[in-house]
Amino acid sequence: MVVNLSEQYSLLSDWIGELRDEEVQKNRMRFRRNMERVGEVAAFEISRQLAYEEREIQTPLGIVSCKTLKEQPVLATILRAGLPLHQGLLNYFDKADNAFISAYRKHQRDGSFEISLDYVSCPELENRVVIISDSMLATGASLVKTIQFLREEGHPSEIHIVVAIACTVGIEYVIRSEPHSKIWCGAIDDELTAKGYIVPGLGDAGDLAFGTKVQM
Helix, strand or coil: EEEEECCCCCCHHHHHHHHHHCHHHHHHHHHHHHHHHHHHHHHHHCCCCCCEHHHHHHEEEEEEEEEEEEECCEEEHHHHHHHHHHHHHHHHHCCCCCCCCCCEEEEECCCCEEEEEEEEECCCCCEEEEEEEEEECCCCHHHHHHHHHHHHCCCCCCCEEEEEEEEHHHHHHHHHHCCCEEEEEEEEECCCCCCCCCCCCCHHHHHHHHHCCCCC
């Protein structure tokens, strides 16, 4: 299942527009906050598909039956660009367990790249709902490699993928590799350059959120 959260008119469209806007991008704090907002919207939409149970709550004046989340999910993100989006998810799933993965493109002189996965920290994943966030879904290679590694640590009952901007090529690759995952996108673009960048996209989300880096 693929959900394009921009298909329906909402404030999300404004935030996606600001994420793409070169002038607004100069304000790093606003860029990070808009990423958080996308994560918050995705968290709410995902929460509508999770399992709930009735629980009796004691109020100052009596007892009431409330629907409460049956089990907390695991929120996983790909460092570093995924951190603001992850924070948005965590703002809503504030009791969730968390996982962090260092997966990045290791570029070669000819312009090609391979996905390097250097660091993973995660809780128990067996039969858990896992929500993986990354700012961009371009080729899909880093997300697929991350999911494959997490599956070696346990067997999640559900996998949700949350991205601000996705490319159709990357979506197709993820669906082929992980057909049972659900993808939640802030917006979907159709073009991917030869170097694996989304057009029109929004640029390098990690640099825009945290500053430029030395290319390794």
